[in-house]
Amino acid sequence: MNTNVNIAMLKFEVDFYTVDVSQYVQATCNALTFINYGTSVVNIENVVLQPTQSFTIEGNNGEYTDQKFFVNFGTSSTGNNCVIVRKRYLNV
Numbered sequence: 001m002n003t004n005v006n007i008a009m010l011k012f013e014v015d016f017y018t019v020d021v022s023q024y025v026q027a028t029c030n031a032l033t034f035i036n037y038g039t040s041v042v043n044i045e046n047v048v049l050q051p052t053q054s055f056t057i058e059g060n061n062g063e064y065t066d067q068k069f070f071v072n073f074g075t076s077s078t079g080n081n082c083v084i085v086r087k088r089y090l091n092v
Contacts, residue, residue, distance in 0.1 A: 010061070010062060010089055010091060011089070011090045011091045012030065012087050012088060012089050012090060013087075013088055013090055014085060014086065014087055014088075015085075015086050015088060016083060016084070016085055016086075017083070017084045017085075017086065018081065018082070018083050018084075019071045019080075019082045019083075019084065020038075020073075020080040020081055020082075021073065021080065022070070022071060022072045022073050022074075023070075023071055024068045024069065024070050024071075025068065025069050025070075025071055025084055026066070026068050027057075027064075027065045027066065027067050027068070027069060027086065028064065028065070028066050028086075028088065029064055029065065029086040029087055029088045029089075030058070030059045030063060030064045030065075030087045030088070030089060031056070031057065031058040031059060031086070031087040032056070032057055032069075032084055032085065032086045032087070033054055033055070033056040033057075033084070033085045034049060034054060034055045034056075034069075034071070034082055034083075034084055035053075035054040035082065035083045035084075035085070036049040036050065036051055036052065036053050036054070036081070036082055037051075037052075037081040037082070037083055038051060038073075038079045038080050038081035038082065039051055039078075039079030040073055040074075040076035040078070040079040040080050041073075041074070041076070042071060042072065042073055042080070042082045043070075043071075043072040043073075043074070044069055044070070044071060044072075044082075045069055045070055049082070064088075064089055071084075
C-alpha cells in the first residue's frame, strides 16, 4: 500500500500595517484584522471600532480578496492608531 500523500501547501506571510490618517487599505489577502490601538474611534467602512476593539475578516483556505477598505478616523487628528494584520499568500 502506498502511504505517500502529496499535499499542496499554500505558502503565506503575515504583515503588519499601521494607519494613523484616514485612507483606503488594499487587502489582497486571505484574512485581515483591524485593531484599534489608539484613543480615538475608527470606522472600517461601516464598522465602528472603539479603542482596544478589533474586527477580523477571514477567507476559506485558498481564497483571497482584492477589496479596498476605508479606514476612517473622522475629524480626529490625535490618538489615531489602527494596525492592520494581513495574511497574504505568496504562491498564488
